[in-house]
Each structure stands twice: as C-alpha cells, then as structure tokens.
Amino acid sequence: MTLVAEEVRIDVPVSGAPRRGVVSRAVGRLGNGFVQVLLAVVAVFWLVPVFGLLIASLRDEAANTSSGWWTVFTKPAELTLDNYAELVANQAVWQSFLNTFYIAVPATALVVVMASLASYALSWIDFPGRETLTVVVVGLLVMPIQVALIPVAKLFGAFGLFGTITGVVLFHVAFGLPFAIFLLRNFFTGIPRDLIEAARMDGATEWVIFKRVVLPVAKPAIASLTIFQFLWVWNDLLVALVFADQDSAPITVALRAQLRQFGTNIDMLSTGAFLSMIVPLAVFLLFQKYFVQGVLAGSTK
Amino acid sequence: MAEVSYVKASRVFSGNPPVRAVDELSLEVSDGEFLVLVGPSGSGKSTALRMLAGLEDVDEGAIHIGGKDVTNVPPKGRDIAMVFQSYALYPHMTVAENMGFALKLRGVPKTEIKAKVEEAAKMLDLTKYLERKPKALSGGQRQRVAMGRAIVREPSVFLMDEPLSNLDAKLRVETRANIAALQQRLGTTTIYVTHDQVEAMTMGHRVAVLKDGLLQQCDTPRALYDRPANAFVAGFIGSPAMNLKTVPITSEGAKLDGVIVPLSRAALDAAGGLDEVTFGIRPEALGIVPSGEEGMEMTVELVEELGADALVHGAVKIGDSSQRFVVRVDGRTPPTLGQHVKVAVRDHSEIHLFHPESGERLEA
Numbered sequence: 053m054t055l056v057a058e059e060v061r062i063d064v065p066v067s068g069a070p071r072r073g074v075v076s077r078a079v080g081r082l083g084n085g086f087v088q089v090l091l092a093v094v095a096v097f098w099l100v101p102v103f104g105l106l107i108a109s110l111r112d113e114a115a116n117t118s119s120g121w122w123t124v125f126t127k128p129a130e131l132t133l134d135n136y137a138e139l140v141a142n143q144a145v146w147q148s149f150l151n152t153f154y155i156a157v158p159a160t161a162l163v164v165v166m167a168s169l170a171s172y173a174l175s176w177i178d179f180p181g182r183e184t185l186t187v188v189v190v191g192l193l194v195m196p197i198q199v200a201l202i203p204v205a206k207l208f209g210a211f212g213l214f215g216t217i218t219g220v221v222l223f224h225v226a227f228g229l230p231f232a233i234f235l236l237r238n239f240f241t242g243i244p245r246d247l248i249e250a251a252r253m254d255g256a257t258e259w260v261i262f263k264r265v266v267l268p269v270a271k272p273a274i275a276s277l278t279i280f281q282f283l284w285v286w287n288d289l290l291v292a293l294v295f296a297d298q299d300s301a302p303i304t305v306a307l308r309a310q311l312r313q314f315g316t317n318i319d320m321l322s323t324g325a326f327l328s329m330i331v332p333l334a335v336f337l338l339f340q341k342y343f344v345q346g347v348l349a350g351s352t353k
Numbered sequence: 354m355a356e357v358s359y360v361k362a363s364r365v366f367s368g369n370p371p372v373r374a375v376d377e378l379s380l381e382v383s384d385g386e387f388l389v390l391v392g393p394s395g396s397g398k399s400t401a402l403r404m405l406a407g408l409e410d411v412d413e414g415a416i417h418i419g420g421k422d423v424t425n426v427p428p429k430g431r432d433i434a435m436v437f438q439s440y441a442l443y444p445h446m447t448v449a450e451n452m453g454f455a456l457k458l459r460g461v462p463k464t465e466i467k468a469k470v471e472e473a474a475k476m477l478d479l480t481k482y483l484e485r486k487p488k489a490l491s492g493g494q495r496q497r498v499a500m501g502r503a504i505v506r507e508p509s510v511f512l513m514d515e516p517l518s519n520l521d522a523k524l525r526v527e528t529r530a531n532i533a534a535l536q537q538r539l540g541t542t543t544i545y546v547t548h549d550q551v552e553a554m555t556m557g558h559r560v561a562v563l564k565d566g567l568l569q570q571c572d573t574p575r576a577l578y579d580r581p582a583n584a585f586v587a588g589f590i591g592s593p594a595m596n597l598k599t600v601p602i603t604s605e606g607a608k609l610d611g612v613i614v615p616l617s618r619a620a621l622d623a624a625g626g627l628d629e630v631t632f633g634i635r636p637e638a639l640g641i642v643p644s645g646e647e648g649m650e651m652t653v654e655l656v657e658e659l660g661a662d663a664l665v666h667g668a669v670k671i672g673d674s675s676q677r678f679v680v681r682v683d684g685r686t687p688p689t690l691g692q693h694v695k696v697a698v699r700d701h702s703e704i705h706l707f708h709p710e711s712g713e714r715l716e717a
Contacts, residue, residue: 246441249408254455254502255429264454268445350488350495352439 102329108322109135116318135323145324147299148306152328154217155292155302156285159224163281164274166225167232172262174233175240176248186237192230200227201294208295215297223295224285232277239273240266244352269351275342283332303328355419355432355509355542357382357405362414362424364400364566374400376566377414382559385540387533388571389557391547393589397566398546399514405544406435406512419509434503435512438519440495442487442502448474449483452501473501476535493524500532504539511536511543517552529556550590554578562586584712587633587705593664593679596639599709600632600671607632607706610649610669614698620706623715630715633705636664636681640699641688648695651678656687663687669696 107121110131124130140146173179174186204223205214213219243266251261267274289304296305307324310317357380364375375397382388390398403409405416407428415424423431434455442451452473453466461469474480477497487495496516503511516532517525533556536543547553553560554574561571562585570582574590581587587595601608602624606615609632616624624630642648651667654677663684668675680696688694698704706715 244439244441246437246439247443249406250435250437250441250502251443251454252408252428253406253433253435254506255458256454257429260458265443348444350486350490351442351444352437 105322105326105329107131108318109326111135111319113317113319116322135319136327139320139323139327142320144298145303145306145310145320148301148303149324149327151217151296151300152286152302152304152331155220155224156282159221159228159285160278160282162221162225163228163232164278167229167236167277168267168270168274169262170229170233171236171240172258172266174237175243176261176266177258189230190234190237193234195227195230197227197290201290205294214295215300217296217300220292220295220300220302223291224288227291228281228284232281235277235280236270236273239270243269243348247351269348271342275339279336279339282335286328286332356384356386357419357510357542357544358417359401359405360415360417362401362404362411362416364397364404364409365412373566375404378563378566378568379414380561380568380571382542382544384542387536387543387545387556387558389545389547389553389560390563391550391553391560391589392563392569394548395565396563398548398563400566401563402435402512402514402544402546405510406433407431431510432508433510433512434506434508435514436499436503436516438515440487440499440516440519442495442498444487447484447486448479448490448498448501451487451498452505455502455506469505470501473504476504477501492520493528496520496528500535504535507541509542511541513543513545515547516545517547518549532556551592554590560590562589564589580714581633581705582714584631584633584707587707591635593636593681595633595635595705596678597631597633597707598671598676598678599629601629602627607704610671612647612649612697614704615701616704616706617716620704620716624706627709629709631707631709631712633707634698635703636679638698638700638703639678639680639696641665641680641682642695642697644695646695646697648697649678651680651694651696653688653690653692653694656690658684658687660684665694667694667696 104121107124108116110133111121111124112130112132112134115130170189174182174189208214208219213222247265247269248261251265256264287304288302289308292302292305293308296302301309303324307321307328310320310324359378359380361377361379362375363373363377366372366374378397378401380388390401392398400409404411405418407423407426407430411424415422417423418431418433443454446454449467449470452470456466456469470483471480474483477500479494479497479501482490482494482498487498490498496519499516513532517528520528529552532545545552545556554577557574559571560574560577562569562577564585570577570586572580577586577590581590581595584597588597598609602616602621603613604621606613606621607630608614614632649669651665651669653665653667655666657664657666661684662681665680665682665688667678667680669678670676678696682688707713708715
C-alpha cells in the first residue's frame with residue numbers, strides 16, 4: 053500500500069503542506085532558527101583562523117610582524133602573491149609538497165583497494181578461520197603506532213627502506229588497514245544476502261559480484277574511508293618525521309623545520325600551511341557527493 | 354526444459370544435536386511441471402529450494418537436473434533462475450540492466466540482450482519502466498522485474514521463494530494468476546515455495562507438503578484435499594482447517610457427544626484394535642440441522658460471515674472436555690452468537706480417520 057503511495061508521489065506531486073497548529077509551527081520555526089544560528093556561530097569559529105591564515109599568507113613578512121591580519125581590511129594594498137612565488141621557488145619546501153602527494157595518494161589508494169578486497173572476502177566468502185582472522189585484523193586497531201616505531205625502523209633499515217617514500221607509504225598502509233577493514237566489513241555485511249545470492253544465481257563470479265554489485269552499492273562507505281585515510285596520511289607528522297629523510301620529507305616535516313625559536317618566518321609558514329590545508333579540503337569536497345543516503349533503496353522489499 | 358529430482362537429499366546444520374533442516378527428501382519433478390513446496394515456517398521448504406539452487410550444500414544424497422547430477426555444481430553451472438522473496442534487485446542498475454545482467458555476464462551480444470529484455474518487459478507490462486531504477490517502482494512492479502530477470506535468461510528451471518509475500522492481498526491474488534499463466538505459456542519446470550496453502554492449491558500441478566524437514570505428502574491439490582496422508586496434511590491443507598478431534602470408537606462408529614457417526618467397514622477394519630482415533634471432518638461436510646434431528650449440541654461462539662458462506666465456530670462437548678468445531682453454513686441464514694444449534698455430518702464419505710498417535714491415515 054505504501055509502495056503504491058510512493059508511485060503516486062512520483063507522478064503527481066502531492067500539493068499542500070500537512071496541516072499543523074500555529075503554535076507547533078512557530079516552535080518548529082524557532083527551533084530551526086536556533087539551530088541555524090548555532091551552526092553559523094560554529095562555522096565562524098572555525099573559519100576565522102583559516103581566513104586569518106589565508107590573509108597572512110598573502111602579506112609580506114614586514115606587514116605580518118608589524119600588524120595583525122585584520123588590518124588588511126583598511127589596507128588591502130598590502131596583499132601580494134609574493135609568498136606563494138617564493139614558496140614555489142624554494143626547492144626544499146616545494147619538493148616536500150610534492151612528496152606529500154607521493155605519500156598520500158598511494159597510501160590511500162592501496163588501503164582502499166586492499167581493504168575493500170579483504171572486507172569482501174571476510175564478509176561474503178566462506179573459508180575456515182574467517183571469524184578468527186576478522187577478530188585478529190580488527191583487534192590490531194588497539195595497537196598504538198608509537199610501539200611499532202623502533203621495531204619497524206630497524207626492519208626498514210635492514211631492507212633499505214629507511215628514509216624512502218616507499219617506507220613511509222608501507223607504514224601508513226599497514227596501520228591504516230585495520231580501521232579500513234573494520235569500516236568496510238561492517239558495511240559489506242550489511243548488504244542484503246539476497247543481493248549477493250541473486251548475482252551468484254545470475255552467473256557472476258566472486259570477482260564480478262565484488263566489482264559490479266558490492267562496490268557500486270558500497271560507494272558511500274568507500275568515499276568515507278578515502279577521505280579518512282587521505283586526511284590521516286596527509287596530516288601525519290610523526291611517521292614522516294621518523295621514517296622520511298631530507299629528500300622524502302612531506303610538507304608537515306618541512307614546515308616544522310621552518311619554525312624558529314626567535315623571530316618568525318610567518319610568510320613561509322602561513323603559505324605552506326594554507327597550501328597543505330587546501331588539498332584535503334578539495335579531496336573532501338570531491339568525495340562528499342557520494343555520501344548519499346539510501347543507496348540500497350529499492351533493492352529488497 | 355528439464356526434470357528435477359531430489360534423491361534422498363539432506364541438509365544438516367551442525368549443532369548439538371545437529372539439525373536436519375531437510376531430511377532425506379526424495380522428489381521427482383517432471384519436465385514443465387509446476388511444483389509447490391508448502392509447509393509452516395521451519396519446515397525446510399526454503400532450504401530445499403536453496404539446495405536445488407546451489408546456495409546451500411547437500412550434505413547427503415544427490416540432486417539431479419535434467420538427468421545430470423548437480424549436487425556439487427555451483428549455481429552458475431546449473432542453468433536455473435531464482436526469484437527471491439525480497440526481489441533482490443540491483444539498486445544501482447535500471448530495470449533493463451537488472452533484467453539483462455545475467456545475459457551480459459554470459460557475453461550475449463548487446464542487441465540480442467536488448468531484444469530479449471524488451472520481449473520479457475512486454476510480457477510483464479514493464480516496457481514503460483525499463484529506464485527506471487528499482488527505487489522508483491512500486492512493490493508490484495519490483496516483483497515483476499524480479500520475474501523478468503528470471504524469464505530473460507530462459508533457464509531450464511525456475512525457482513521461486515515466496516515471491517508474493519511482500520504484496521498486498523489484492524495484488525497477490527492477481528499476480529498469483531499471472532504467474533500461473535506465465536508458467537503455462539513458457540512451459541518451464543518451476544519449483545515454487547510458499548507457506549500459504551491457498552497459493553499452493555491454486556498454482557501447483559502438484560503440491561509437496563513438508564514439516565520439520567520431512568516430506569509429508571506430494572500429490573495433486575485435489576488428492577491432497579480429498580485424501581490427506583496424515584493428520585498434519587489434513588489440518589494444513591484447506592481453509593478453514595479440517596476439524597480434527599480424538600474420539601473413542603466402538604464397533605458401530607465414532608462417538609461424538611453421544612452421537613455415533615457410522616463408519617465404513619473398511620475404516621473400522623483399519624482402526625481395528627484401537628480405542629480411539631483422530632476423527633477429521635471438513636467444515637463444509639458438517640451442517641446445522643433442525644433441533645428435532647440427531648446431532649451434536651453446539652454453542653455458537655463466533656460467526657465469520659464471508660458473503661456466500663459463513664463460518665460458525667462453536668464448542669461441542671466430547672467426553673468431559675469442550676472441543677471447538679467449525680461449520681460452514683449458508684451465508685444468508687447464519688445462527689446468532691450464543692445460540693445452541695444441532696450439528697450433524699452431512700456427507701459421510703468425507704470423514705477422515707487418522708491414527709491417534711502416529712497421525713497416519715487409516716484405511717486404504
């Protein structure tokens with residue numbers, strides 16, 4: 053019956069809002085307004101420092117040390133792109149910016165690919181020891197990164213991976229996988245069994261079921277995982293500080309090296325920080341369109 | 354086109370003790386036949402179907418399709434299509450893609466897929482919806498897409514697992530007739546699982562009744578109704594259910610509330626040596642008689658008016674206990690609540706006798 057109603061809704065939009073009392077409508081609107089104000093306040097709290105950073109990156113060092121960034125409103129002539137030109141010209145910092153990509157992109161891609169394959173097997177392929185394996189993998193979530201730093205450093209040393217981008221990527225992949233598998237397996241097991249079996253009856257192999265049925269349905273989960281993993285690797289300082297050398301250091305390490313005890317080089321720092329911030333933001337905006345509710349709608353019942 | 358046979362096939366789930374979900378099922382389904390598996394929940398009917406589909410292991414025995422042993426063949430090698438209770442449509446594909454998916458996987462050329470999908474869509478009245486996603490369809494339309502997905506493949510056997518249970522009552526009756534007609538037209542061997550005995554009776558060429566994983570009886574709907582093999586089948590097939598009461602017997606017949614219902618010689622011989630039998634009589638074989646005539650005294654407790662008929666539920670004293678009986682009477686003159694009426698057996702050929710313990714049918 054409800055399904056029939058649904059069809060009507062598609063063809064003929066139901067006109068007229070549901071009737072509600074004046075009081076409840078007023079309360080609703082007031083509540084709505086309150087939430088909006090609250091959200092606006094939170095947004096401003098978050099945005100002001102970001103905006104300040106952007107302005108600081110657009111002023112020269114003298115201006116930054118003599119006055120606050122907000123004075124720019126009265127002196128817009130101070131704005132300049134010199135800092136960005138300088139940053140790109142600074143071989144070490146620019147290289148570190150590129151290094152961050154070389155680390156974050158494979159570390160994200162590998163984790164997403166491996167975790168989705170593993171999660172499919174752990175949720176939908178029956179093999180002996182599956183439950184135990186799942187518990188062990190997810191149990192690795194409790195392992196803190198810090199306890200692994202020295203043993204892994206020794207290991208990397210023995211394999212000649214110390215101080216290489218490959219080493220940093222491998223470490224991120226290893227420590228990203230437990231959470232990734234935990235997240236994706238939970239989503240995969242939520243896919244109706246009938247859907248998998250229908251594909252099996254249609255003659256699909258496990259690989260085809262994974263690629264053509266599970267992956268499209270799991271887009272929201274994979275988008276969340278991509279964003280999580282990318283942010284975590286992009287913003288990482290500790291792992292890079294330990295395992296990367298001068299040539300393979302990402303921007304977080306390079307910017308830290310720019311910090312001085314006395315005096316500032318705020319022009320370089322703010323520019324680098326803003327650049328390093330804008331990339332994850334872009335990734336987030338790129339993937340957030342996959343956060344749609346009800347991907348499974350219409351499949352069963 | 355193919356015949357299907359279960360050869361002492363069992364599915365045993367590990368546990369303590371192990372659960373025999375399907376227990377030594379032996380069943381022959383001939384080519385083009387529409388067989389319905391029916392039973393209460395937990396009877397193993399869905400498991401039996403899934404074993405045939407290859408989605409469930411066969412722990413003992415074997416399953417043959419078209420004369421070939423497929424016991425250990427994966428689903429894709431069995432040439433069967435299944436309609437799921439939940440429909441299980443691919444949510445990210447359009448109706449056309451859903452229906453053509455199996456053909457696409459088999460590498461059938463695009464134009465051929467398109468032609469076959471369109472043909473099936475026409476048959477199921479889905480042509481208008483081919484480009485829609487499942488979420489933009491009503492329940493009945495989704496059900497038809499699920500059917501279409503099976504038809505397009507032209508398999509040798511159709512499996513249907515309660516395909517109508519998510520539809521509303523009116524649509525269910527309509528779709529029931531459509532599926533039966535479609536099967537007739539395609540002539541494809543079909544195994545259909547349902548818990549609804551009306552569906553089983555109206556659709557199946559033959560009906561197999563299961564209970565606790567055991568096959569109780571497999572016969573035509575008429576034969577199941579007229580000659581149930583045991584008390585379970587007698588009570589399960591027919592709506593409202595047959596009146597089944599354990600009553601004492603004498604050499605003259607069965608004793609019900611002082612009335613002795615005469616039994617045939619053969620029936621009495623079959624019940625030889627027993628003090629009691631399970632006496633079964635359908636509501637329509639009973640009738641209300643004028644108060645002067647011989648009959649059981651019944652107090653009316655509930656009257657269900659169905660239009661043409663009315664079902665009268667009432668209590669009859671048998672021995673020391675009060676037993677409930679249902680009588681089907683003419684819908685225009687039903688008795689009123691609390692009234693005392695006389696109930697008598699109208700048709701003596703419609704009396705069924707079962708063993709009081711084993712439930713097996715007595716007499717040949």
